[in-house]
Amino acid sequence: MKHSFIDEYSGLDSFVHGLDPRTKLLCSLAFILAVVLTPVGTWQVYAVYLLIMAGMIWLSRLPLKYVLKRSLVIFPFVIMVVVFVPFFKQGQVVASYDIGTWHVTITYEGLQVLVNVVVKSWLCILCLIVLSSSTKFDQLLHGMYRLRVPQVFVQITSFMYRYMFVLADQAMRMQMARDSRNYGLNRGNIFKTMGNIIGMLFIRSYERAERIYAAMLSRGYSGEVVVVNQLRFRLPDAYFASALFLLLVCPAILWW
Amino acid sequence: MLTDKAVEISGLSYVYPDGQCGLKDIDLTISCGESVALIGPNGAGKSTLLLHLNGILRGSTAVKVQGLPVDDKNIREIRKKVGMVFQDPEDQLFSLNVYEDVAFGPVNMGFPAEEVDTRVKRALQKVGMRGYEKRSSHHLSIGEKKRIAIATVLSLDPGILALDEPTSSLDPRGKWALIDLLQKLPVTMIVASHDLDLVRCLCGRTVIMDSGRIVADGGTGIILGDEPLLRAHGLARDATAAGI
Numbered sequence: 001m002k003h004s005f006i007d008e009y010s011g012l013d014s015f016v017h018g019l020d021p022r023t024k025l026l027c028s029l030a031f032i033l034a035v036v037l038t039p040v041g042t043w044q045v046y047a048v049y050l051l052i053m054a055g056m057i058w059l060s061r062l063p064l065k066y067v068l069k070r071s072l073v074i075f076p077f078v079i080m081v082v083v084f085v086p087f088f089k090q091g092q093v094v095a096s097y098d099i100g101t102w103h104v105t106i107t108y109e110g111l112q113v114l115v116n117v118v119v120k121s122w123l124c125i126l127c128l129i130v131l132s133s134s135t136k137f138d139q140l141l142h143g144m145y146r147l148r149v150p151q152v153f154v155q156i157t158s159f160m161y162r163y164m165f166v167l168a169d170q171a172m173r174m175q176m177a178r179d180s181r182n183y184g185l186n187r188g189n190i191f192k193t194m195g196n197i198i199g200m201l202f203i204r205s206y207e208r209a210e211r212i213y214a215a216m217l218s219r220g221y222s223g224e225v226v227v228v229n230q231l232r233f234r235l236p237d238a239y240f241a242s243a244l245f246l247l248l249v250c251p252a253i254l255w256w
Numbered sequence: 257m258l259t260d261k262a263v264e265i266s267g268l269s270y271v272y273p274d275g276q277c278g279l280k281d282i283d284l285t286i287s288c289g290e291s292v293a294l295i296g297p298n299g300a301g302k303s304t305l306l307l308h309l310n311g312i313l314r315g316s317t318a319v320k321v322q323g324l325p326v327d328d329k330n331i332r333e334i335r336k337k338v339g340m341v342f343q344d345p346e347d348q349l350f351s352l353n354v355y356e357d358v359a360f361g362p363v364n365m366g367f368p369a370e371e372v373d374t375r376v377k378r379a380l381q382k383v384g385m386r387g388y389e390k391r392s393s394h395h396l397s398i399g400e401k402k403r404i405a406i407a408t409v410l411s412l413d414p415g416i417l418a419l420d421e422p423t424s425s426l427d428p429r430g431k432w433a434l435i436d437l438l439q440k441l442p443v444t445m446i447v448a449s450h451d452l453d454l455v456r457c458l459c460g461r462t463v464i465m466d467s468g469r470i471v472a473d474g475g476t477g478i479i480l481g482d483e484p485l486l487r488a489h490g491l492a493r494d495a496t497a498a499g500i
Contacts, residue, residue, distance in 0.1 A: 137352055211344065221364055226363045
């Protein structure tokens with residue numbers, strides 16, 4: 001069965017693809033921190049960040065359409081979180097409505113928060129998309145490992161990535177098996193079989209985990225994951241990191 | 257310690273944690289260089305027995321591998337000697353790419369990086385999978401996965417290979433290719449399988465297991481020629497159905 005990949009375009013060859021994953025991880029972290037820490041309403045700074053991201057996308061040769069499409073996924077979540085802020089935040093009233101006995105007001109400050117949150121999260125997701133699309137997943141994990149991210153996290157992430165598709169396949173097969181036997185079920189029954197499928201999936205994953213662990217033990221696993229080090233910082237890494245650092249610091253000095 | 261006995265098992269019993277009996281009084285000695293088939297109906301205890309060979313499961317008495325008893329002290333050495341290939345390659349290939357999977361054993365055994373690299377390349381060469389190093393395991397065909405799974409243990413140069421259903425879910429071409437591959441490997445082999453073609457081609461000796469016991473042990477030709485015996489243990493078509 002066909003699945004989309006997280007690192008679909010990671011096989012491209014570009015300046016960004018060639019950087020050390022550690023550089024990319026740290027730079028992404030710095031960028032996200034900078035975006036998050038920028039005060040509400042400093043639009044010029046956001047413009048600089050957007051330019052940085054545009055430059056990164058251009059440098060990494062990722063298809064713009066792909067990046068933009070992927071970045072849409074966060075909007076439902078973000079909107080769900082902040083959509084009510086304009087109605088509740090105190091401040092200068094932009095508009096007010098009467099719906100029956102209910103008096104609704106929208107404030108300028110509230111709208112500003114809404115737009116800020118949306119813009120900030122969009123910038124961050126752009127950054128993460130460029131990171132994950134320009135780095136092979138195993139390289140990313142190597143980078144995390146070498147940056148001393150706790151092993152447990154690295155291993156969990158690795159297993160998640162490896163078995164996500166296996167699990168999805170399994171779920172799809174079970175769903176097909178259910179659909180081929182399921183005539184005229186009412187909604188309640190569908191939820192019931194769905195519950196069974198999820199339960200079965202859990203048990204199967206649990207059993208698979210046991211078998212994987214046995215396979216790991218058989219090859220000398222002792223709780224420590226040892227990684228053969230293939231990563232090396234190069235000169236472009238230094239250039240890139242310093243350039244990004246300057247770009248992130250400049251607006252802060254200019255406009256704060 | 258040099259010995260010509262690859263595996264020595266005497267009086268081994270094993271009870272599953274849920275109280276179900278797994279193995280009962282198993283006596284089995286396998287010489288170095290022998291290829292032994294373990295056949296028997298589902299649930300006969302074939303896989304359970306295999307898991308005792310490298311100490312994943314431990315029963316009532318210690319199994320001896322090349323003269324070494326399987327215990328905590330020897331476990332590292334034993335796991336280097338016994339290469340365990342699991343039935344579902346999806347369980348065996350847990351890393352993100354083929355190289356890391358094949359390197360997992362050697363890295364854990366503490367070999368230096370260059371040694372690991374040569375071992376990985378040699379193992380992939382042996383199963384005819386050079387050039388697959390950077391591929392991700394999930395996107396390989398089942399036949400390729402089986403081969404890589406064998407490479408993951410060959411990278412430790414085991415003297416004994418324990419294979420659980422190596423030809424299951426392979427198409428005939430893939431199955432014969434795998435049998436050819438296994439025939440070329442110069443190691444002691446213990447193969448649990450339902451695939452009688454594989455058993456005939458690969459193994460000189462066959463052991464039948466049923467309900468956790470060994471019920472027959474002998475030359476493959478003799479055992480597989482004994483229709484009533486096979487029928488009694490669910491390995492051949494029922495007499496009435498076959499019209500005998």
